[in-house]
Amino acid sequence: MSEPAADVVEHDDRSVEILGAGFDGAATFARMLAAEGELRGLIGPRELPRLWRRHVVNSAAVVPFLPAEGALVDVGSGAGLPGVVVALVRPDLEVHLVEPMQRRVAWLTEVVDRLELTNVTIHGARAEELHGTLVAEAVTARAVAALDKLARWTLPMVRMGGALLAMKGARAAEEVAKARTVMRTFGVTDVQVHDVDLYDDGDVTRVVEVRR
Structure with missing residues (x-):
């Protein structure tokens, strides 16, 4: 596998703090994405300069809201964001990557093998196809x-007492308002929108925590 001319990984103290023991694996993952992500239709060319902070490290925004133990399902894993990063940072969790597109499943399989992620299982299926068979503490x-569509696809996989953690942008609160009726049908007890600024630079990721 050819490496990109410039290293996309930033070895700054804050990145190391955020990723912890998962830093080296995340660095390898980022380099794999930089080398092949655009060619394989996983990331756009404009994302390469901000691949490390905006995509790889940003995936760790959900980590503070993860369960202490158990299983996690990452729906629509695509390039592996955030599922692969979560699996690296929390090797104690049983992580399931759900992705229906075969070419992306092939990519995820290569990544999991390269990073030797023994806590990861890949499912080549749509989320709805796994209702009734795959249940976890977090999705x-x-x-x-x-969010209204996402709730229908994911909440049947969230164990009672668990949560859907949806990474959203500036319109997160608006999406929550539109999805409230759907969420009530799945026994949602609480919804919170968390503003996460990993680098204290004003680049906020909103994590919508939908708890059953």
Whole structure:
């Protein structure tokens, strides 16, 4: 595998603090994405300069809201964001990557093998196809769908007492308002929108925590 001319990884103290023991694996993952992500349709060319902070490290925004133990399902894993990063940072969790597109499943398989992620299982399926068979303490999703659709796809996989953690942008609160009726049908007890600024630079990621 050819490496990009410039290293995309930033070895700053804050990145190391955020990723912890998962830093080296995340660095390898970022370099794999930089080398092949655009060619394989996983990331756009404009994302390469900000791949490390905006995509790889940003995936760790959900980590403070993860369960202390158990299983996690990452829906629409795509390039592996945030599922692969979560698996690296929290090797104690059983992580399930759900992705229906075969070429992305092939990519995820290569990543999991390269990083030797023994806590990861890949499911080549749509989320709805796994209802009734896959249940976890938490479900994550990043740039998958509007929250009302996402709720229908993911909440049947959230164990009672668990949570959907959806990574969203500036319109997170608006999406929550539109999805309230759908969420009530799945026994949602609480919804919170967390503003996460990992680098204290004003670049905020909103993590919508939907708890059953």
